[in-house]
Amino acid sequence: MRWGLRALSFVLALCFATVACAQYYGGPLLFFPILASKIGTPVLIGSVSTGSGNSIPIPISSPIVGGQLVVAAFGPDAATCSSVSDGTNSYTKVNSATYGSDPADIEFWYNANPIAVASGNITCSTTAGNTAWLGIAAQVSGILTVSPLDANPTPVVNNSVTTSTSISSGVLAQAKEIVFGTVSINTTSNITVGAGFTQMVATGVHGGDSVSLEYQIVNATPSVTWNPSFASSKNAAVMGSFKGR
Numbered sequence: 571m572r573w574g575l576r577a578l579s580f581v582l583a584l585c586f587a588t589v590a591c592a593q594y595y596g597g598p599l600l601f602f603p604i605l606a607s608k609i610g611t612p613v614l615i616g617s618v619s620t621g622s623g624n625s626i627p628i629p630i631s632s633p634i635v636g637g638q639l640v641v642a643a644f645g646p647d648a649a650t651c652s653s654v655s656d657g658t659n660s661y662t663k664v665n666s667a668t669y670g671s672d673p674a675d676i677e678f679w680y681n682a683n684p685i686a687v688a689s690g691n692i693t694c695s696t697t698a699g700n701t702a703w704l705g706i707a708a709q710v711s712g713i714l715t716v717s718p719l720d721a722n723p724t725p726v727v728n729n730s731v732t733t734s735t736s737i738s739s740g741v742l743a744q745a746k747e748i749v750f751g752t753v754s755i756n757t758t759s760n761i762t763v764g765a766g767f768t769q770m771v772a773t774g775v776h777g778g779d780s781v782s783l784e785y786q787i788v789n790a791t792p793s794v795t796w797n798p799s800f801a802s803s804k805n806a807a808v809m810g811s812f813k814g815r
Contacts, residue, residue, distance in 0.1 A: 675756070704754075749788060
């Protein structure tokens with residue numbers, strides 16, 4: 571009887587701690603990893619590197635799963651993305667940057683809690699025509715659906731010709747996050763992946779520019795630095811990190 575009461579007390583204490591921590595952190599208690607969500611490996615859901623016009627449509631080649639983070643990087647030429655939508659879900663801008671006199675050369679958008687979409691396009695509606703179509707989209711599981719964005723450092727722009735760039739997240743808010751970096755360069759050249767990062771797809775090249783989307787899943791809070799390299803060119807880079815559940 572005494573052992574039964576002790577076991578019951580332990581179970582009740584465990585449940586209380588787990589619920590209390592879930593309410594505070596938006597996820598299960600970290601002392602019990604079996605209950606915690608894991609950040610999944612990002613899945614490429616579409617890319618585009620041909621065409622031009624008043625928008626940049628990324629064809630959805632792998633269906634969007636409801637409730638999982640979707641990110642999209644666009645490389646508009648002489649334009650900016652006024653909005654991004656897949657016809658069902660609207661997206662929020664992380665940041666954008668430009669080199670030279672273009673309105674924008676790299677834009678990074680996300681939706682943390684989309685409704686499922688089987689097919690169609692993730693489209694950047696632009697502010698001007700003659701836009702070179704460059705875009706890459708990916709989806710990842712295990713990310714908070716409410717207030718997921720953490721690090722959003724000031725974009726790094728090199729208006730002078732360089733062969734690399736570097737951007738740092740600053741100290742992260744929590745240990746379990748995924749950090750994305752995206753860069754545009756004004757030459758048609760492959761972009762070499764930054765150390766510790768993984769490239770979502772072979773570099774998109776079109777209209778005299780190139781774009782890359784890369785990621786790193788981290789399990790500690792120190793600052794993360796991303797440093798891709800490329801052929802000598804002007805460039806602009808944006809970084810954003812998202813909190814795991």
